[in-house]
Amino acid sequence: xxxxxxxxxxxxESVDIGHVKAHVSPLLGKIIxxxxxxxxxxxxxxxxxxxxxxxxxxxxLMMQQHSFPTMGxxxxxxxxxxxxxxxxxxxxKWLCRKMFGF
Numbered sequence: 585x586x587x588x589x590x591x592x593x594x595x596x597e598s599v600d601i602g603h604v605k606a607h608v609s610p611l612l613g614k615i616i617x618x619x620x621x622x623x624x625x626x627x628x629x630x631x632x633x634x635x636x637x638x639x640x641x642x643x644x645l646m647m648q649q650h651s652f653p654t655m656g657x658x659x660x661x662x663x664x665x666x667x668x669x670x671x672x673x674x675x676x677k678w679l680c681r682k683m684f685g686f
Contacts, residue, residue: 594622611673
C-alpha cells in the first residue's frame with residue numbers, strides 16, 4: 585500500500601489524502617484487485633485494469649517505466665513495496681541458496 589501523504593508529488597499538489605492498495609496473490613504476484621482512494625484515482629486505475637486484463641503481475645508493473653513525479657508513480661511504488669516484502673520470504677531465500685549456492 586502507498587499512502588498519498590508519504591509521496592512528495594501529492595504533498596506538493598495538496599492532494600495528500602488517499603492511498604493505493606493492491607490485492608495480490610502471495611509469491612507469484614498475480615493482481616487480484618486494487619483499491620485507489622483519492623485525487624487522480626480515475627487516471628491511475630487504467631494501468632491496473634490493463635495489467636489484470638492481460639494477466640500481468642506485479643513484476644511487470646514494477647519494471648514498467650513511470651514518469652516522475654506524477655500520481656501514477658504510486659503504482660510503481662506499490663509494486664516495488666510488494667517486491668521488497670517478497671524478498672524476505674523463506675521460500676525465496678531457499679530458492680536462491682539452491683540456485684546460487686548462498
